[in-house]
Amino acid sequence: MLRKGPYQTLTAVGLAGTMLLSPASARALPIAEYDRLPRDTKALYLVELLTRARDYLVDRGTTADVMKLSDAFAGEDDKVHKRLFENLETGRSVGRETGKVVEVEHAMLMTLHELGIDIPMRVFMKSMEGYKPER
Numbered sequence: 001m002l003r004k005g006p007y008q009t010l011t012a013v014g015l016a017g018t019m020l021l022s023p024a025s026a027r028a029l030p031i032a033e034y035d036r037l038p039r040d041t042k043a044l045y046l047v048e049l050l051t052r053a054r055d056y057l058v059d060r061g062t063t064a065d066v067m068k069l070s071d072a073f074a075g076e077d078d079k080v081h082k083r084l085f086e087n088l089e090t091g092r093s094v095g096r097e098t099g100k101v102v103e104v105e106h107a108m109l110m111t112l113h114e115l116g117i118d119i120p121m122r123v124f125m126k127s128m129e130g131y132k133p134e135r
Contacts (some may be wrong), residue, residue: 027125028103031091046084049108049124056123065117072115084111 034042050073057066072080087110091102105124112119 028105030101030103031088031095031107032101034088034104035092045104046108049105052124053108053112053117053119056119057117068115069112069117080111080115083114084108087111 029045034045037045050069054066054069057069084107087107088104090110091104091107094100095102105121108124109119109121
């Protein structure tokens with residue numbers, strides 16, 4: 001289900017590039033802050049991001065991508081979940097190496113991209129504006 005090849009090796013570059021190109025990242029959740037959240041709150045935050053992605057795809061009428069998203073995250077196959085957590089870890093590394101803040105949304109965008117689903121960062125920024133995860 002996940003794309004293989006150069007996309008796997010470019011994840012760190014993609015995270016760094018997405019991070020630098022994101023004008024609205026002040027409203028995103030930094031991975032360091034995400035790491036301090038309770039486990040249930042982390043899960044709810046990721047579900048919220050996936051819901052926003054699904055809503056965007058539904059609004060655009062991209063049924064195939066909606067099904068791909070649903071199948072990837074609702075199935076029993078752990079590959080997609082593992083890849084998301086690997087992208088979060090890559091974001092942590094990029095943050096440590098560059099001193100830049102990398103957000104959870106960037107890791108999610110990279111994971112979706114690896115599934116062949118591309119959505120703009122503004123979807124998360126606009127829809128997550130004002131959302132505050134419980135601590």
